[in-house]
Amino acid sequence: MADGGDDDLVLELARRADAAATEHEWEHQIVDAIVGGRRHDTDRQRLADAFRFHARDKDGDGERFGPMVTFEGGGSVPAPLPKMPDQAYELWERVLGHAQHPRVRARLHDLLFERRWGEVGVHLTGAAEAYIEDGISGNPQSLHSVDALRRADHLARLGRRNDLVDRVTAEVVRTAGASIDDAEPKPGVAVRLIKILVDGRCADPVVDDLLHRARCRFPDASNVERTIELQRRRAADEGARKDLDRQLVERWLDEAECADPLVAIMHREKAAKLARERGLPDLVDRAVVAMQTAGPPELARIQVEIPSTITPEQVEEYIGSMVGGTWWESVMRLLANGPPTGDVDRNRKTAAELGREHPLQALFPKVRLGGDGLPRYSAQSNDDKLDDQLTDIEIMGLQLYGPLVAEALRRVGAAFDPTVEDVVEALGAVRCDGATAALIARVVCRFNAGDYEAAAYTGLPLVERLSRTLLLAVDSPLYRVQRERAPGTYPGLGALLPQLAERGLDESWYRFLRTLLSAPNGWNFRNEALHGFVDDVGATGAGLVLIAVLYLTFVHPKPIDGADSEPARNA
Secondary structure, three states, rough: OOOOOOOEEEEEEEEHHHHHHHHOOOHHHHHHHOOOOOOOOOOHHHHHOOOHHHHHHHOOOOOOEEEEEEEOOOEOOOHHHHHHOOHHHHHHHHOOOOOEEEHHHHHHHHHHOOOOOOOOHHHHHHHHHHHHHHHHOOOOOOOOOOOHHHHHHHHHOOOOOOOHHHHHHHHHHHHHHHHHHHHOOOOOHHHHHHHHHHOOOOOOHHHHHHHHHHHOOOOOOOHHHHHHHHHHHHOOOHHHHHHHHHHHHHHHHHHOOOOHHHHHHHHHHHHHHHHOOOOOOOHHHHHHHHHHHHOOOOOOOOOOOOOOOHHHHHHHHHHHHHOOOHHHHHHHHHOOOOOOOOOHHHHHHHHHHHHHHHHHHHHHOOOEOOOOOOOOEEEOOOOHHHHHHHHHHHHHEEEEEEEHHHHHHHHHHHHHHOHHHHHHHHHHHOOOHHHHHHHHHHHHHHHHOOOOOHHHHHHHHHHHHHHHHHHHHHOOOEEEEEEEEEHHEEHHHHHHHHHHOOOOOOHHHHHHHHHHHHHOOOHHHHHHOOOOOOOOOOHHHHHHHHHOOOOOHOOOOOOOOOOOHHHHOOO
């Protein structure tokens, strides 16, 4: 066929393509209908290839058409457009002589135009006209209508065909209005259609009328935001843009008033962010006050029972194995068992497996709330999302093993009841002495006495003190000298822990310290507790803090260049 063939066969292919486009909406369905049961028919496959290309949603830099599937080795289905055989272009051009359906004509003309095959101007005009016909044929309008009309507009402007530009503009205005007035309107369709007019800098006031109608028809904040962004682009001056910004922030705040508690938090946070970015300080204050006065949300708790193969006897055996011949020997056993968050490499593997098994979970944004019910953190990048997945596994470790570690510490304390002097003497074995050793000893005694709150609140500052002392020991420049009105100070724990990690701190223990104490997407226990947002510390919280303190007495960091120093030593 590609080498000549006969017109009857070309006519049959055109009729088959027309029928496929009439009966089916999606490209893969059209491909299957064209090929039918004749998988080895070269001409049918070449015609079907025209619908195997993925068409970009947006015009601009890059190619309009790309292969539907690309393999790791570099192969693709179909071949990239420039590598398609000439016989395919010849066949597409011949089919165009008989095809009637606008979708078929638009696709074939556009492919030949992109390939610069034959009469390029004819293909550009043919594609634009066919896209217009295809775009207005849908009832109701859909995203396919948007793509067809946007492509028609792009081609008309590219070919400097003002007559076609005017025709597209008129059809977009009509179609956008019909979409807004539809009994079951689709805001994504209507707003995208109006965006074609805004992108084309259409000066007709009808565009402003459409934007106003869209805002009234789709009053939810997310659609109002999309509409206002288009209105901003058409605004006459900065004052008009500022007024639109104010309307947008107020819309998010109003919607928060009638939203569920968790959704309301996100709406108010978004409002505060927008107000800050757009220079509206009074609305920043209004959003923040609204978040503060709302208080912690009353969240529905779901109790989930997870079957476990671990028996009570095994739990008792695990805890009992942590009790050695002396208090200090028991501490070393606990630390040698590894951090309660688990091994970081195993956790990464688990997080990756869960990501593969539940890919949709990563698509939903997560907001970490503090003890006051206000948002603390949400992932902003792909790296942040990956860290979230790992931190979630580590939090599960804290929830599972934290109580076991705390109970082991409690039993060790009850068994040996070490005095302050006993603990100070034991700490001397790891070169921890003086005031620091005495402070740690008092934390141990408070924990053993069951005063978990006192143990936690006196232990937390020691984590920062020990981290800072370890870095100062290797001449790490930490102190921030006074600058203007900012007094001299040391960096906080969130900055100290990464520096320790750079100087040899075991990564699994670093992840434990970070997730427990300072990570905004973790427990963030140090900040939450010391800012008064933890109502009940309990044995688990105090026990994990004590483990963190005791572990740091075993660490010996090294200078970042690693020269002439003792390697970092971990329990």
